[in-house]
Amino acid sequence: MANPYAHASAPTPPREEQAMAFRLVNRKLRQADSPATRNAALGLNHELWSILFRDLGSADNRLPPVLRQDCTTLARWSMAYSTRALLKDLPLEPLVAINEDMAQGLS
Numbered sequence: 001m002a003n004p005y006a007h008a009s010a011p012t013p014p015r016e017e018q019a020m021a022f023r024l025v026n027r028k029l030r031q032a033d034s035p036a037t038r039n040a041a042l043g044l045n046h047e048l049w050s051i052l053f054r055d056l057g058s059a060d061n062r063l064p065p066v067l068r069q070d071c072t073t074l075a076r077w078s079m080a081y082s083t084r085a086l087l088k089d090l091p092l093e094p095l096v097a098i099n100e101d102m103a104q105g106l107s
Contacts, residue, residue, distance in 0.1 A: 015106045015107070016106070018106050019103040019104075019106035022048070022102045022103040022106070023099075025041070025045050025048050026099045026100060026103070028040065028045075029045060029092045029095055029096050030092075030096065042085050042086050043086075045078065045095055045099070046079050046082040049074075049079045050075075050079060052075050053072065053076070053079065056071055056072045056075060074098060077098075078098055081094060081095060
């Protein structure tokens with residue numbers, strides 16, 4: 001009998017999974033063409049950055065302190081902008097740009 005796991009792909013490294021998450025959120029932000037899809041994309045962006053923010057505050061986080069602080073600042077900004085964009089018709093391009101930078105940095 002053939003091994004069913006013989007053709008399984010190698011697990012995706014965590015950094016690449018994180019980059020993929022930023023790319024997914026950006027796809028949603030770019031495709032938002034109605035109030036409902038815009039709100040869903042902004043909620044997803046806020047959720048992604050909230051997860052990152054919690055991780056940055058964890059004692060287990062091993063990022064260098066300067067990078068940790070910079071990412072914390074970006075997370076706070078992105079979450080606040082996402083919230084404001086839900087309430088007002090702010091452009092989504094600033095969020096897309098930050099997410100692109102994060103995805104590139106993680107890849």
